[in-house]
Amino acid sequence: GAVVSQHPSRVICKSGTSVKIECRSLDFQATTMFWYRQFPKQSLMLMATSNEGSKATYEQGVEKDKFLINHASLTLSTLTVTSAHPEDSSFYICSARWGGQGNEQFFGPGTRLTVL
């Protein structure tokens, strides 16, 4: 299958700082990228959907000013958690897809964010 990478895999930061997470599709062009969040012992929840060159669409309850998403190219999307707080500590996973909704999404390995 296609390969999606995420960087960093783990980050620990102080409350109030901003953290950027990168998601890259390594061997295909991703017209759409998705960001999910997983709290401990919970399932994955979709945060936002981004199409290359367009503004991201956020799910209900996700603050767009806090979780900034940029999808500047067909192989790279970034998620910036601004002014992170301990409640933002979570496992963030991106996925990438080429084409329409019937196509498979390929997932990155995830980024574990811990905010002290």
Add this chain to the structure above:
Amino acid sequence: KQEVTQIPAALSVPEGENLVLNCSFTDSAIYNLQWFRQDHGKGLTSLLLIQSSQREQTSGRLNASLDKSSGRSTLYIAASQPGDSATYLCAVSGGGADGLTFGKGTHLIIQP
């Protein structure tokens, strides 16, 4: 809004047993359904993808079926092994959402 339910939430069985994990979804207008495996603290491993036009998919000891009209899927694991211990997630594409809607998972433990 699409909702995905997985039963059971947890399962512990001795090695060698055949298992069935269940997944149901509320909106049958899906594009596809996918089963994933997640080891503790790790990312997702895709196991099987079933398109909405398909009835089942097989990979090794795994077989997944899809009954789209009734909103159900099952994952069958044959001859379970301790290495199969993990959380198994079911997710659907469509039904009102562009991204995947995940169930809460079945936490599986295979006893040696």
